[in-house]
Amino acid sequence: MTAPATANPRIIVALDGPASSGKSSVGVAVAQRLGLRFLDTGLIYRALTALAIDAGVATDDQPGLIALIPRFELRDDGTGRLTQVRIDGRDATREVRSHEVDANVSALARQPDVRAALLAYQHRLAEPGGILMAGRDIGTVVLPHADLKVYLDASVEERAMRRIRERGLDPSGEEAEAVRDQLRARDAVDRGREVAPLRAADDAVAVTTDGMDFDEVVDLVARLVTAAEAAKPKADPSVSEVAKPKDTPSSPLRPARPADAPAGPEKRNRLLDVAMRLDNDQTMLVRMVARVTWWMASAFASVKIEGLERIPRKGAVILALNHASNLDAFVAGGRISDALRTRRIHWLGKRELFDWPFFGWMCAHGGVHPVNRGTADVEAYRLATRILERGYVLWVFPEGTRSPTGALQEAKDGVAQLAIRAGALVLPIGINDSDLVWPKGRKLPLPFPRRRIRVRVGEPFLAADVLPPSADRRAAKTAVTTAIMGRIAELLEPRQRGVYASAVREPVGDEAAPDPA
Ligand code: DC
Numbered sequence: 001m002t003a004p005a006t007a008n009p010r011i012i013v014a015l016d017g018p019a020s021s022g023k024s025s026v027g028v029a030v031a032q033r034l035g036l037r038f039l040d041t042g043l044i045y046r047a048l049t050a051l052a053i054d055a056g057v058a059t060d061d062q063p064g065l066i067a068l069i070p071r072f073e074l075r076d077d078g079t080g081r082l083t084q085v086r087i088d089g090r091d092a093t094r095e096v097r098s099h100e101v102d103a104n105v106s107a108l109a110r111q112p113d114v115r116a117a118l119l120a121y122q123h124r125l126a127e128p129g130g131i132l133m134a135g136r137d138i139g140t141v142v143l144p145h146a147d148l149k150v151y152l153d154a155s156v157e158e159r160a161m162r163r164i165r166e167r168g169l170d171p172s173g174e175e176a177e178a179v180r181d182q183l184r185a186r187d188a189v190d191r192g193r194e195v196a197p198l199r200a201a202d203d204a205v206a207v208t209t210d211g212m213d214f215d216e217v218v219d220l221v222a223r224l225v226t227a228a229e230a231a232k233p234k235a236d237p238s239v240s241e242v243a244k245p246k247d248t249p250s251s252p253l254r255p256a257r258p259a260d261a262p263a264g265p266e267k268r269n270r271l272l273d274v275a276m277r278l279d280n281d282q283t284m285l286v287r288m289v290a291r292v293t294w295w296m297a298s299a300f301a302s303v304k305i306e307g308l309e310r311i312p313r314k315g316a317v318i319l320a321l322n323h324a325s326n327l328d329a330f331v332a333g334g335r336i337s338d339a340l341r342t343r344r345i346h347w348l349g350k351r352e353l354f355d356w357p358f359f360g361w362m363c364a365h366g367g368v369h370p371v372n373r374g375t376a377d378v379e380a381y382r383l384a385t386r387i388l389e390r391g392y393v394l395w396v397f398p399e400g401t402r403s404p405t406g407a408l409q410e411a412k413d414g415v416a417q418l419a420i421r422a423g424a425l426v427l428p429i430g431i432n433d434s435d436l437v438w439p440k441g442r443k444l445p446l447p448f449p450r451r452r453i454r455v456r457v458g459e460p461f462l463a464a465d466v467l468p469p470s471a472d473r474r475a476a477k478t479a480v481t482t483a484i485m486g487r488i489a490e491l492l493e494p495r496q497r498g499v500y501a502s503a504v505r506e507p508v509g510d511e512a513a514p515d516p517a
Contacts, residue, residue: 010036010130011229014138015221017152018198019186020159022209022217023134026152028081029218031132034225039074039082039125041135041142042105044118046096047072047085049105054087059107066117074125082125106186112195115141132225136190139201148228150221151200153276154209156183199273202351205379206276206370211386220382271354271364278346278369280392286337286344289366294334297453300445301437303331307457308339316388316424317460319345320415322488322496323397324406325434327445332431332455333366333395346387347395348380381414388422398484406435407498408489416480419463426484428458430491456491 013036017023024040031038049059051071057064072092075084085092095101108114115137122142126133135142139149154162160180161171169176190198200206205224209217297303311317321332329347337345349368354360369387371380387394396418398411419426432454438445466483467476486503489496497504 010128011147011225011232012126012129012143013132013225013228014143014146014149014201014204015132015134015152016136016139016149016198016200016204017134018136018159018183018190020163020183021152021154022162022214023152025214026217026221027132027134029214030222030225031080033218033222034229035080035130036225037076037080037082037131039122039131039133041122041133041138043074043083043085043096044072044121045105045109046101047074047087047092048114048118049101049108050085050092050096050098051087052108053100053104059104060111062111062113065108065111065114069117069121106189106193110189110193110195115195136198137196139204140199141196144201147232148225149201149204150224151204151206152209152217152221153200153206155277156180156187158210159183200276202272202355206272207379208276208278208383208386210278211389224379271360272351272370275354275364275368275370278387278390278392279367280344280346280390282337282340282342282344283365285365286367289362290334290337292334292362293330293366294338297327297330297334300327300447301331301434301451301453303335303453303455305332305335305455305457308335310457310459311336311339311427312425312460313341314391316391316422317393318388318415318419318422318424318426319393319395319429320398320426320484320488321395321429322403322408322431322492323399323401324403324431324496325438325440326402327434327438327453328397328402328431329395331434331453332429335455336429336457337366340393343393345393345395348383381418384414384418385422388418388424394418394424398481398488402440403435403498404440405498406433406439407496408485408492408500410499411481411485413477413481415484416463416477419480419484420467420476423462423464425460425462426487427460428484428487428491430456430458430488430496432456432491432493432496435496458487458491461487 015023015027024042027040028038030036048065048068051057051068052059052065055068057068059065071088073086074082075086077083083093085096087095119142122133125131126143133143139146139151157180160176160183163179163183164171164176167179169179207217207220212220319336321328333345344367347366347368348371349363351370353363353368354370369383371383384394384396396415398415399409400412403409418424433451434453437447437451437453461483463480466480468479471479482500482503485500486505489498489500489504494501
């Protein structure tokens with residue numbers, strides 16, 4: 001039999017997250033909007049549990065459970081959602097949500113051989129592509145080569161509150177407290193189990209939904225899927241999908257381990273869990289990290305900071321800094337953190353930072369939140385907006401990357417857009433001469449001769465203060481970007497003002513801005 005030459009295989013999306021994070025409802029909505037199939041893998045574990053209860057098989061009798069697998073089936077409800085459960089040919093869709101199944105399913109889901117045996121079943125369902133698969137271990141174990149992995153999370157309080165509202169309970173009553181306790185207990189089981197514990201895959205896009213409404217989450221996930229679909233390489237129509245070996249690295253269906261091998265404990269970067277939370281207080285750990293960064297900076301240069309008293313004590317603030325050296329976050333971060341007293345600085349950092357020994361730990365406990373490189377812009381913007389909407393302090397380098405010359409380079413418009421949309425105060429900060437101590441391109445800093453790094457904090461301002469009266473959106477963004485960068489330039493020596501030298505309003509100190517002509 002010859003296999004037909006197929007069109008471009010459609011995207012495969014892994015959507016993981018804890019109980020009640022909205023995986024199913026968000027997954028269904030995104031799948032419907034984009035014409036994808038949808039499978040909630042929790043149904044598989046539920047179906048097997050219902051079968052085991054019926055057949056009197058214990059939840060730890062692995063050979064007995066594996067023998068039951070051929071007796072259930074998931075069916076399409078006619079819209080591409082695999083939501084119908086059939087057991088021995090009869091409809092068991094309601095039955096799998098019973099209290100009895102609820103009470104037994106986690107014990108069954110802990111059995112390594114059962115999980116391994118269910119892999120083949122899940123691969124078969126994903127194989128045609130065009131599917132969004134939700135669960136706990138889809139990105140880590142089931143589809144480690146999925147085109148896109150999304151990890152949907154929310155704090156226990158937020159998830160519990162959604163359930164409490166759904167059930168119309170009194171949030172301060174005993175029943176509401178029981179909901180919170182149950183969720184905490186389920187989280188502990190899902191995250192703590194030895195086999196395929198719940199965790200974000202290292203290359204997953206983390207979406208924390210606290211404070212977002214349902215439509216916002218659906219919009220965001222749909223945009224991530226659309227972007228990943230656009231980035232997916234086109235298939236070579238001369239090669240049939242069936243003919244392709246399934247174990248090549250490009251196959252999204254390659255299991256992390258052979259299906260018949262016992263599943264071992266997952267390598268897990270727990271720091272990412274810490275970093276995904278949007279905590280805002282200055283804990284002892286945050287203070288300690290600030291202190292350590294300060295010591296590290298002082299080891300390489302004598303650092304002087306002026307204008308700390310201008311740091312706003314309340315409300316959303318964007319700290320906007322020039323970026324010329326790896327030292328920048330250290331020289332300014334520690335002292336500004338101190339000056340903020342009870343609030344912490346929130347930073348966005350690439351996910352890979354958390355894999356570094358010690359430094360990764362400092363990032364996670366120091367307020368750095370991970371963004372994925374591939375979708376960094378959408379994700380970073382979203383996360384930054386949420387930080388500001390909550391009235392927190394966000395650190396940004398508007399230039400995006402370090403300047404190779406030490407002088408200001410063209411900035412991106414994203415910061416201006418944030419300042420306009422969030423109505424946050426912008427605090428310009430100029431870091432002078434860090435590039436002389438650790439220039440871009442050098443592996444290590446140059447502590448000798450010992451130099452001075454001068455950090456100047458400017459006056460906070462609002463985007464509204466600098467907006468031209470009748471600007472369209474694009475002109476408004478450009479005007480605000482120029483104002484932000486001009487005010488940073490004013491805090492820098494002329495050598496470092498670069499492309500924003502002409503945006504300086506007045507000369508600072510004794511030195512005149514160079515004539516832009
Ligand atoms: O999402 P849910 O509550 O329907 O999941 C039911 C159970 O199945 C729950 O105990 C977690 C488990 N599960 C799992 O271990 N791996 C998956 N991919 C999906 C669900």
